[in-house]
Amino acid sequence: MTLMKKMLLSLAVAVASVGVVVGCDTDQPATTASPAQPTAESAAALPSTLFLKKAPEGAVEVAAAKKSVKPGDDVVVRGRVAGSVDPLAPNRAILTLLDNGVPTCEKSPMDKCPTPWDACCESRETLQASTATIQIVDSGGKPIKTTLRGLNGIEPMKEVTVVGKVRDAGGANTLVIDATGVYVKSS
């Protein structure tokens, strides 16, 4: 083999080695994943009458509902999609509803919360008393396998009013509502 060919072969091996190294290790941390979006098939599993065109009457705030309702009651509850870092489940029709009276602290200059909607400045007791879980279930009572994010404008911090039935989910301080109607207030 001539010198030129030997040199070119050596160079090719070196470049290939660098390429292997650069091409490897494509790990991405889980926290950088973008929020799940519903597919057409998964969104079709939701009842066609789920999203309401106007706000239902007689809505109460989350905190008031938690004090008065019990499993089996029909309720109309109003609040914001907030109360945790990720209030919309990525692959289930579940969202966290926060009482409108609880301030989120993104407007505070001292805010160090990871997201504007997690209300991390509030005490545990306040959040416990002011949050509820809203879910859309199938005929078997299980949450439907689609995210609610983006459907009919549902995003974190959106005000929604929910019609549904209180579910017995266990725990003294839980409010889980199986929703049959959701109204999303346009901002």
Place this chain on the structure above:
Amino acid sequence: MRLLPWEYGVRNLARSPVRLSLSLAGAALVVLLVLAAGAFVRGMDQSLRESGNPNNVILLGAGSEESFERSEIAPSVTGLVQAAVPGIKSRLGVPYVSPEVHMQSVIREARDATRGMPVLVRGVTPAAFLVHPQARLIDGRVAEPGRDEVIVGTQAPTTMSLPSQRLNVGQTLYFDDRVWTIVGRFEAPGTVMEAEIWTPLSDLQIAARRDNLSCVVLTLDQTGDFDDVDAFARQRLDLELVALRETAYYANLRAFYRPIQAMVWVTAILIASGGLLGGLNTMYAAFASRVRELGSLQAIGYPRHAIVLSLVQESLLASVAGALIGAAIGVFLLDGVAVRFSMGVFGLVVDSIVLATALGAGVVLGLIGGLPPAWRCLKLPIAEALKST
């Protein structure tokens, strides 16, 4: 194209044995440094990757996703999740659900010892060996509740800077105001668990005066779905839980350590650059003393590019030979060496990728070390080159 013979470059290397030795040593050191940096980064990465089981889901306190030790959850979560979530793996009726407490404790050899080292102590039940199949008992037996017993990972001595025999079965340790007896040793190759001390959950809770848990780790079977566990956490807001795949937890930790890994690489590159500049200097000196010879070669008809190729060949031969020496030293001395960090201990990994990177660095060193000096020496017109001394 007329080229200089291969042997011409080889013989020129032997002209100055001292210079050749220095070139070999310099290249070997640079490659060893790059190898060490690569082994460090790969070892840390691999240790955190293999610590996570893709079928495991962790339930921990909301807001504590970056550290088990800050997490507190109710002990009732263990039973509630088994009742509410389908698809949890089980064997002979025993569910793969492991309630755990994770605590950093300062471990001392004896009550009156002045020196102690922080080690992660994990309070577990026997289900821990189901959800963490990487952990295997290799000596002694599992610790029993109520007897102040522990089992230690094979890398725990490294974490504590103690000889391995000091943590043999039958020895004692002191932490949380009591003496604990080592009744077993376990291995968990390539994971951070290997640097931990495990004790019965109830014993650790009593010693630490806590009744809550750090987390519950469960394994899903083929029918299990992570989103069902996530749904459970969202439905039971009173429990203040968050569900994470175990692989996602350790992926977040890997991201946390990226700046440290980047710093290691930057340091290695800076020091290697120093080595490169030294090599350039050596090559400049070596070629500068042969300007008349190179002029003679041009005069008898060898083109400049042929001479440049021959000079680069010399530089490459020396640096690649040094690189192979450095790589051999690295493989024998560095592979598997334990390094302590905040999560525990990991072993340096010298695998094919690390070797390729290090050897590639040696090739680049040879190329960059040879080209500029060669080009500079050939810039002179032939007549002036023949007149130089």
